[in-house]
Amino acid sequence: MFTLYKTHRPFVGPFDPCPPIRVKSFSTPPNLYIGFQPNNFPQFTPMEALRAGTLWKPLYDPYYNSRELAKGGNPL
């Protein structure tokens, strides 16, 4: 499944001083996959676009911290 966040599992040693974070994630935003924006890309309405920060739906990739995500984020 395509996702804009990837995860990796860092090595966990037997003598790590802090409780290990077993899965770490990082952002791979849509710009990495588009190359050159094609014609007739799907658009937000102007009012939605002003809030989203982009006119183009495929470029929209909001970031939430874990506490916000626990509350379900704040989808547009």
Place this chain on the structure above:
Amino acid sequence: MWIYEKKLQYPVKVTTCNPMLAKFLIEQYGGADGELSAALRYLNQRYSIPDKVIGLLTDIGTEEFAHLEMIATMIYKLTKDATPEQMKAAGLGDHYANHDNALFYHNAAGAPWTATYIQAKGDPIADLYEDIAAEEKARATYQWIINMSDDPDLNDALRFLREREIVHSLRFREAVEILKEEKDKKRIF
């Protein structure tokens, strides 16, 4: 020449009195990957870049100043009513000793802004790749600040700014494609 619109690109609202967030936000004000660095980098590089992409650097460089204004507004709102004691408690004691509650171009650790943060190599590909990297680094910085912030309205504006970094990065990537001159050209293998 520029035309100034006396409003912010996106409304800046701060819900909670938390001057410590100002200490983190100043990274995007006077830090290496901050908005000042971005604006000055693009608006300087544009003179020697090929004509096809000058307009892009002008537009994005100008927008970075709009972002700088937003960051400045956030920092100002978070610190304008902070007492010396609150500044000290927020880790801004050394800032207060030098600047009172004024803003200054330095990073979160207090290192003043320097032109060594930016480069103009004169090579169009090298310059555009630096610009792409700068956008990705600024995007990451916004993520780390959002991770430390629990202010819903502030995070909303920071999300907007992060989204703009994504759009700018794509536009710079497209500029590279334009300069490569492979777009829409028939490739024969």
